[in-house]
Amino acid sequence: xxxxxxxNHHVILSEAASLELGCNYSYGGTVNLFWYVQYPGxxxxxxxxxxxxxxxxxxxxxxxxxxxxxxxxxxxRKPSVQWSDTAEYFCAVINTGRRxxxxxxxxxLQVQP
Amino acid sequence: ETGVTQSPTxxxxxxxxxxxxxxxxxxxxxxxxxxxxxxxxxxxxxxxxYREEENGRGNFPPRFSGLQFPNYSSELNxxxxxxxxxxxxxxxxxxAGSSxxxxxxxxxLTVV
Numbered sequence: 001x002x003x004x005x006x007x008n009h010h011v012i013l014s015e016a017a018s019l020e021l022g023c024n025y026s027y028g029g030t031v032n033l034f035w036y037v038q039y040p041g042x043x044x045x046x047x048x049x050x051x052x053x054x055x056x057x058x059x060x061x062x063x064x065x066x067x068x069x070x071x072x073x074x075x076x077r078k079p080s081v082q083w084s085d086t087a088e089y090f091c092a093v094i095n096t097g098r099r100x101x102x103x104x105x106x107x108x109l110q111v112q113p
Numbered sequence: 114e115t116g117v118t119q120s121p122t123x124x125x126x127x128x129x130x131x132x133x134x135x136x137x138x139x140x141x142x143x144x145x146x147x148x149x150x151x152x153x154x155x156x157x158x159x160x161x162x163y164r165e166e167e168n169g170r171g172n173f174p175p176r177f178s179g180l181q182f183p184n185y186s187s188e189l190n191x192x193x194x195x196x197x198x199x200x201x202x203x204x205x206x207x208x209a210g211s212s213x214x215x216x217x218x219x220x221x222l223t224v225v
Contacts, residue, residue: 004155006155032212034212036216041218042218043116043117043203043216043217043218043219044156044203044205044216045216046213046214049212051212090155090156092155094212099144099146099161099168099169100146100158100161100169100171101146101148101156101158101205101214102158103148103155103156103157104155105153105154105155106153106154106155
């Protein structure tokens, strides 16, 4: 069975600091990878996704992620966070044979002004 | 383009009762998935419906059941509610064969 691990459960940063959130998945086949963000009281929104091609993926709001197949990783990065980035971030994977997203347990990001 | 709408937004039920949650898919989407998000956890896949039939299920007991209607809207039914069923229930719609999911804001279910 596939699984997703997010190593950081709660991250606190000051504005303008750089962000990197770790995500590792366990599945040996072809996967599609996602990062979702959940702002307080709002629905899950897609930040970015990787299906194939360039392993460095750029998403909305200045976020990017790098797929490293040999490490089964898909880490999320942002060079300079803003207070408005305070939210919960979820990494998710779907393999091409299944119909369901498998989510990590999430990382709560708190950005202090 | 309309998004995914879920109703109700909040619900309180007593242990042993039954509950029905509703979801309207995004326009153009024909597949609906339901997820359970317990406090402090990531969403867990319950099941998916396509062409009014269940075509994928996660590790949830049979008292979790669903329906999909011809207009692609969907219901999630939970019988014999347990305290551990307290969670945010998310509906996501997509187009069959794609991996583009649109999530609703969820229904917060509290079982007391």
